[in-house]
Amino acid sequence: MKVGMIVGEATPLSWDRWRHVVGLAERLGFTSLFRSDHYYNGYQKDAIDVYLSFVAAAMESTTLRFGPLVSPVTFREPVNVGRMAQQLDALSSGRFVMGLGVGWFEAEHRTYGLGYPPLGERYDRLAEAIELMKVLWYDTPGSYQGRYYRLDGTDSRPHPPAGRPPILIGGAGPQRTLATVARYADEWNATYHKPDEYAANVTRLEEHCARIGRDPSTIRRSMLLFTTAGPDEALRELVARRAIDMFAYGSGMQPSDLNEDGGRPRVFTGSKEELIDRCGRFAELGLEEIVFEHFCHERDDVPEWLAAEVVPELAGL
Numbered sequence: 001m002k003v004g005m006i007v008g009e010a011t012p013l014s015w016d017r018w019r020h021v022v023g024l025a026e027r028l029g030f031t032s033l034f035r036s037d038h039y040y041n042g043y044q045k046d047a048i049d050v051y052l053s054f055v056a057a058a059m060e061s062t063t064l065r066f067g068p069l070v071s072p073v074t075f076r077e078p079v080n081v082g083r084m085a086q087q088l089d090a091l092s093s094g095r096f097v098m099g100l101g102v103g104w105f106e107a108e109h110r111t112y113g114l115g116y117p118p119l120g121e122r123y124d125r126l127a128e129a130i131e132l133m134k135v136l137w138y139d140t141p142g143s144y145q146g147r148y149y150r151l152d153g154t155d156s157r158p159h160p161p162a163g164r165p166p167i168l169i170g171g172a173g174p175q176r177t178l179a180t181v182a183r184y185a186d187e188w189n190a191t192y193h194k195p196d197e198y199a200a201n202v203t204r205l206e207e208h209c210a211r212i213g214r215d216p217s218t219i220r221r222s223m224l225l226f227t228t229a230g231p232d233e234a235l236r237e238l239v240a241r242r243a244i245d246m247f248a249y250g251s252g253m254q255p256s257d258l259n260e261d262g263g264r265p266r267v268f269t270g271s272k273e274e275l276i277d278r279c280g281r282f283a284e285l286g287l288e289e290i291v292f293e294h295f296c297h298e299r300d301d302v303p304e305w306l307a308a309e310v311v312p313e314l315a316g317l
Contacts, residue, residue: 001317002289004032010242010295012046028307034069042249058092070170072103078129082136089165099168123176182208187220195281222289227268231305242295283317
C-alpha cells in the first residue's frame with residue numbers, strides 16, 4: 001500500500017512552510033502530497049493559494065503526485081481550472097492529479113459570495129466540468145455545449161497526452177458520487193469509512209461500472225484518513241484539537257469525543273498497531289493508497305513517525 005499526505009486548514013500555512021513540507025514529504029518517501037481546496041475550514045487563518053502552491057510543488061519535487069483533494073466545482077469556472085491543470089501537468093511531467101468534487105462547506109461559499117446550488121445541480125455541474133475539461137485538453141478545435149458550461153473552437157495548448165491529468169473524484173455517496181466515479185474518474189478517493197462501509201461502497205461502485213460496461217479495476221482507489229495516531233500522548237492530543245478546530249470549531253467538542261462512528265469529523269483514534277491492522281483490512285478490499293491528514297504542519301513529528309513506524313509496515317500490503 002502506498003502512503004500520502006494532505007495539508008489542510010488545521011494550521012496557518014506560509015510559503016516557507018509549504019516548501020518545507022514539499023521537501024519533507026519527498027525526503028521521507030511519501031507517494032503523494034495533496035492540499036484540500038478551501039477558502040477556509042473551521043475559522044479563517046493565514047493561508048496560501050492552492051493552485052499557486054502546486055507550482056511550487058511541481059518545481060521543488062521530482063517524485064510526488066500532487067493536486068487538490070478536492071476542488072469544489074462551485075469555486076472556479078471549469079475552463080480556468082482545466083487550463084491551470086494543463087500547465088501543471090506539463091510543469092510536473094505528469095505528476096499533477098486533477099481532484100474534483102461537488103463541495104460541502106456552505107459557510108465558506110456564503111462568506112466569499114460564491115453560489116452554492118442544490119446538491120443535484122452541483123453533481124450536474126461536476127459532470128459537465130469534467131466533460132468540458134477533456135474537450136479542452138484533447139480536442140482541436142474544442143467545442144462543448146452543456147447546460148452550464150460551453151466551449152466554441154478552443155485550441156488550448158500544451159495539449160497533455162491521453163490520460164493526463166488523471167481525474168480524481170472524492171467522496172463516498174453511494175448513488176451520484178459513485179456513479180460519477182464510474183463514468184469519469186481515473187481515481188476514487190473515499191472519505192474515511194470503516195471497513196464494512198468501504199466494502200459496501202466498493203460493491204456499489206462495481207455495480208455502477210457494470211451498468212456502463214467499465215472494468216472497475218481501471219479505477220485507482222485511495223482514501224483520506226483522519227487519525228490521531230502519533231508518537232506520544234501529548235502530540236495525539238494536539239492533533240485531536242487541530243481536527244476539532246478544523247471541522248467542529250466552536251462546538252465545544254473535546255478530544256475524547258472524537259470517533260469514527262459518524263458525524264464530522266470521523267477520526268480513527270486507535271493505536272499504531274490498530275492503525276496498521278485497519279489499513280491491512282482496507283488493502284484486502286482493494287485500497288491502493290492511504291492519504292493521512294497532516295494536522296500539525298508547523299512541525300515534522302507526525303510525518304517522521306509515520307515514515308519510520310507505519311509506512312514500512314504498509315509497504316508489503
